[in-house]
Amino acid sequence: MTSTDGALSTTLTLRQRVLITVGITIAAMVTLLDTAIVSVALAHMQGGLSVDQDQISWVITAYLVVLAVMTPPTGWLASYFGRKPLFLVSVSAFGVASLLCGLSNSLGQIIFLRIVQAAFGAFLVPLTQAAVLDVHPRETHGKAIALWSFGMTFGSFFGPTLGGHIIEEWSWRGAFFIVVPFCIVAFALIFAYLPNESVRRDRPFAFTGYLLLAVGIATLQLMLDRGEREDWFSSRGIVTAAVVAGTCLLLFTMHSIFSSRPFFNLKLLTDRNFAPAMLVMFFNGVMQFTMVTIMPLFLQNMLGYSAILAGYVLTPRAIGAMIGNGMAAHIIDRIDPRAMAIAGLLCMATAFYWLYGFTTEVGPLLITGIIILQGLGISIVHVPLNVMAFSTLDPELRADGAAVINLLRNVGGSIGVAALITLLTRNTRENRATLLEQVTPYNKIFHWQSMPDQWNPNNLHSLAMLEAEVTRQASLIAYINDFKLVFFMVLAMIPLILIMRRPARP
Numbered sequence: 448m449t450s451t452d453g454a455l456s457t458t459l460t461l462r463q464r465v466l467i468t469v470g471i472t473i474a475a476m477v478t479l480l481d482t483a484i485v486s487v488a489l490a491h492m493q494g495g496l497s498v499d500q501d502q503i504s505w506v507i508t509a510y511l512v513v514l515a516v517m518t519p520p521t522g523w524l525a526s527y528f529g530r531k532p533l534f535l536v537s538v539s540a541f542g543v544a545s546l547l548c549g550l551s552n553s554l555g556q557i558i559f560l561r562i563v564q565a566a567f568g569a570f571l572v573p574l575t576q577a578a579v580l581d582v583h584p585r586e587t588h589g590k591a592i593a594l595w596s597f598g599m600t601f602g603s604f605f606g607p608t609l610g611g612h613i614i615e616e617w618s619w620r621g622a623f624f625i626v627v628p629f630c631i632v633a634f635a636l637i638f639a640y641l642p643n644e645s646v647r648r649d650r651p652f653a654f655t656g657y658l659l660l661a662v663g664i665a666t667l668q669l670m671l672d673r674g675e676r677e678d679w680f681s682s683r684g685i686v687t688a689a690v691v692a693g694t695c696l697l698l699f700t701m702h703s704i705f706s707s708r709p710f711f712n713l714k715l716l717t718d719r720n721f722a723p724a725m726l727v728m729f730f731n732g733v734m735q736f737t738m739v740t741i742m743p744l745f746l747q748n749m750l751g752y753s754a755i756l757a758g759y760v761l762t763p764r765a766i767g768a769m770i771g772n773g774m775a776a777h778i779i780d781r782i783d784p785r786a787m788a789i790a791g792l793l794c795m796a797t798a799f800y801w802l803y804g805f806t807t808e809v810g811p812l813l814i815t816g817i818i819i820l821q822g823l824g825i826s827i828v829h830v831p832l833n834v835m836a837f838s839t840l841d842p843e844l845r846a847d848g849a850a851v852i853n854l855l856r857n858v859g860g861s862i863g864v865a866a867l868i869t870l871l872t873r874n875t876r877e878n879r880a881t882l883l884e885q886v887t888p889y890n891k892i893f894h895w896q897s898m899p900d901q902w903n904p905n906n907l908h909s910l911a912m913l914e915a916e917v918t919r920q921a922s923l924i925a926y927i928n929d930f931k932l933v934f935f936m937v938l939a940m941i942p943l944i945l946i947m948r949r950p951a952r953p
Contacts, residue, residue, distance in 0.1 A: 458642070459582060459642070463640050464582050464583055464591075466636055466639075466640045467578070467582050467636070467637070467640045467641050468579060468582065468583070468591060468594055468595065469594075469636060470632070470633050470635075470636025470637045470640065470641070471534065471574070471575040471578050471579065471633070471636075471637060471641070472575060472579075472594065472595050472597075472598035472599075473598065473629050473632055473633040473636070474534065474537075474538045474571050474574075474575060474630075474633035474634075474637065475571045475572045475574075475575035475576075475595075475598065475599065476598040476599060476629065477538070477541065477542075477568075477571070477626045477629045477630055477633070478514075478541070478568040478571050478572060479572075479599060480609075480625075480626055480629070481541075481545065481564070481568070481622075481623075481626050482510070483739075484609060484613070484622040484625065484626075485506065485507070485510075485622050485623070486507065488614050488619040488622035489503055489504075489506065489507065491614050491618070491619040492506065492557075492619045495618070495619055496553070496554050496557075498554050502554060503554070504672075504676075505554075505558050506554075506557055506558060506561055507672075508668075508669070508672045508673070509558050509561050509562050509565070510561045510562070510564065510565045511565075511668055511672060511857075511861065512565075512665050512668045512669060512672075513561075513562050513565035513566050513569070514565040514568065514569045514857065515569075515664045515665070515668050515854065515857055515858065515861075516569075516661045516664055516665050517565065517566050517567075517569035517570070518569045518570075518573060518850050518853055518854045518857065519657065519660055519661070519664075519710065519711070519850055519851075519854055520652075520657060520850075521569070521570045521573040521574060521846060521847075521849070521850040522573070522577075522844075522846035522847035522848075522849075522850050523650065523652055523847075524570065525570075525574060525577075525846045526646065526647045526648075526650060526846065527646060527647070527648055527650075527652075528646065529643060529644060529646045530574060530577075530578060530641075530644060530846075531637065531641050531642070531643050531644070533570055533574065534570075534571075534574055534578075534637050534641065535634060535637060535638060536567065537567040537568065537570045537571055537574070538567075538571065538630050538633050538634050538637065539630065539634055540563065540564075540566075540567040541564055541567050541568045541571070541626075541630060542626065542627050542629075542630030542631065542634070544560045544561075544563040544564040544567070545560075545564060545623045545624070545626050545627055545630070546623065546624065546627050547560050548560045548561065548564070548623040549620040549621070549622075549623035549624045550620070572599075572849075572853050573846065573849035573850040573852075573853050574846070574849070575595065576595070576833070576845075576849035576852070576853070577845040577846045577848075577849045578641070579591045579592065579594075579595045580592075580837055580842075580845055581842065581845065582641075586780065588834055588837075588838075589775065589776065589779030589780050589784075589830060589831075589834050590776045590779070592775075592779075592829075592830050592833045592834055593772045593773070593775045593776035593779070593826075593830050594772075594776070596768075596772050596775075596826055596829050596830055596833075597768075597769065597772045599829075600765055600768040600769065600772065600822075600825075600826065609625070613625055651708065653706070653708050653709060653710040655702060655706075656699060656702050656703060656706065656708075656709055656710030656711075657710050659695045659696075659698050659699035659702060660695070660696070660699045660710060662691065662695045663691075663692050663693075663694075663695030663696035663699055664692075664696075664854075664858070666688045666689075666691040666692040666695070667688070667692040667696070667858070667861075668858075668861055669688050670685055670688040670689050670692060671861045671862060671864075671865040672861070672865070673685065673688075674865055674869070675865065675868055675869055675872065679869070711847060711851060712844055712847055714841065714844060715840075715844060715847065715848055715851060718839055718840055719839060719946075719947070719948050720835050720836055720837075720838060720839045720840070720947045720948055720950075721836050721837070721839065721840050721848060723943040723944075723946055723947055724832060724835065724836035724852070724943075724947065725851060725852065725855050726940075726943050727832060727940050727943050727944065728832070728836075728852050728855050728856045728859070729855040729856065729858070729859035730859060730936055730937075730939065730940050731828065731829075731832075731856060731859070731940070732855065732856035732857060732858070732859030732860040732863065733859045733860060733862065733863030733933070733936060734795065734863070734933055734936060734937060735825065735856075735860065736859075736860030736861075736863055736864050738764070738821055740864045740867075740868070741864075741867060741868075741871070741926070741929055741930075742761060742818075743757050743761065744871075745926050746760060746761070746814070748922065749807055749919070749922060749923060749926060750807065750809070760811055760814055760815060760818065761818055763815050763818050763819045763822070764818045764819065764821055764822035764825075765822060766819055766822065767818070767819035767820060767821065767822025767823035767824075767825075767826070768822035768823065768825055768826040769822075769826075770822075770823055770826075771791070771822065771823045771824070771825065771826030771827045771830075772826045772830065774827065775787065775826060775827055775830035775831065776830070779830060779831060779834060783949050784831030784832075784834055784835050784949065784950065785831070785835070785944050785945065785947060785949060787827055787830075787831040788827070788828050788831040788832055788835070788944045789941055789944055789945075790827055791823075791824045791825070791826070791827030791828035791829075791831075792824065792828055792937055792938075792940055792941055792944070793824075794820055794821075794823050794824030794827060795820075795821060795824035795825065795828070795937050796934055796937045796938055797820060797824075798817045798818075798820040798821045798824065799930050799931075799933050799934035799937060800934055801813075801817050802817060802927075802930040802934075803927045803928075803930040803931040803934060804927075805923075805926075805927065805930075806923070807919065807923060832944075833852075834950060835947050835948075835949075835950055836848070836852065838950035839948060839950070867929045867932070867933075870925070870928065870929060870932070871922075871925045871926065871929055872925075874921075874924065874925035874928055874929075875918075875921050875922045875924075875925040876921075878920075878921035878922075878924045878925060879917060879918055879921035881921075882917045882920060882921055883914070883917055
């Protein structure tokens with residue numbers, strides 16, 4: 448597929464560009480919306496299908512593994528078959544598979560259809576990211592990326608709340624049916640307005656490199672997803688997965704360096720803006736998936752919120768993100784994007800700094816304010832980061848670049864969630880053991896006159912209450928340690944932004 452910077456945009460009217468952007472953004476949004484809603488529906492699916500927790504987890508695991516494996520070849524497939532045909536086949540296959548998931552009556556059927564969903568859904572976000580830049584002229588890239596980011600925000604942030612209501616009012620099947628109308632609208636707009644482009648079939652598929660990368664990513668994803676359940680490296684299966692993943696990814700790196708036909712174009716690594724953007728996107732994945740995973744656990748386990756109430760408390764993050772997208776769209780062309788990205792990182796750092804000062808008495812208003820600040824920071828970072836990452840990249844490398852960026856974001860999220868959940872579990876256990884050492888009749892603190900009678904370690908009933916409180920405090924310390932780690936991770940991204948080059952003014 449040939450492409451020149453701005454060439455496609457000059458043949459399209461403003462109305463066509465807007466409708467194309469809306470259509471392809473909806474196509475990408477359905478993958479995030481589906482993931483968020485299905486995650487909420489797992490418990491209901493488990494009861495409806497009469498399976499245990501380990502079995503139902505494969506609905507998510509299979510999807511994530513295939514999604515990671517199928518993202519890298521997006522650029523080659525778009526070049527060989529054409530971007531528009533790949534868009535249409537992917538969004539229609541995703542919608543049909545989602546419809547059939549909602550009609551399925553067995554776990555095996557659902558897992559198979561989730562694999563189909565992931566195999567085609569993996570192409571949609573990278574295709575959209577590259578297409579947004581191609582259909583808009585250079586001077587409006589910032590506004591186009593902001594609109595695209597708004598769609599991504601809707602899918603990932605409103606998904607849990609929307610899913611909770613659909614499941615409560617209907618059933619878990621509605622979690623799959625809800626994305627079908629979005630797929631129909633996206634298909635219609637893409638079919639009607641996205642132009643056909645010439646294909647390029649002189650670039651052979653680097654099968655060896657892809658096979659090494661696919662096996663490495665698949666086993667890494669399996670290891671990360673199953674590790675906590677199987678006690679990590681005490682499990683032979685996890686050890687085997689780690690060895691296979693490490694070996695394949697090392698061989699893939701060597702193949703990329705020494706092969707005359709690497710799977711990814713090595714020019715991606717030499718681009719001054721794109722190379723650091725890959726690292727930023729990896730850490731950004733860690734941070735974003737952390738907020739989506741750890742915060743609901745904190746609200747429900749530590750503060751006693753219900754699942755629906757936790758969803759409502761977390762929903763204002765979308766408000767912050769919308770405000771950030773609107774701000775970014777208006778000022779991205781007027782100021783240095785690096786300054787905007789750093790401002791967004793500082794917003795997120797401030798939010799996580801406040802988080803690790805939390806106690807179990809924190810009120811919902813403060814949490815909501817921090818959640819809004821997180822959403823604001825995410826969007827303020829996301830828009831300039833994408834503009835800078837692709838501003839110096841050859842337009843012909845955009846599809847490959849978008850695939851790499853999204854792969855790193857997803858892998859970063861998987862690694863981040865696995866690491867933080869593991870740290871949370873282990874720190875809770877270690878903190879609990881340390882605190883329980885102090886619960887003895889000989890500790891002078893229990894002899895203070897201000898100490899309530901129910902904290903008397905000489906009484907069996909009081910000991911049970913003390914143990915419950917110690918466990919709660921140990922968990923709180925573990926959550927705070929996770930938030931503190933992410934805080935320092937956010938600060939570590941600032942130097943990577945500073946070494947990027949400011950895009951030339953169009």
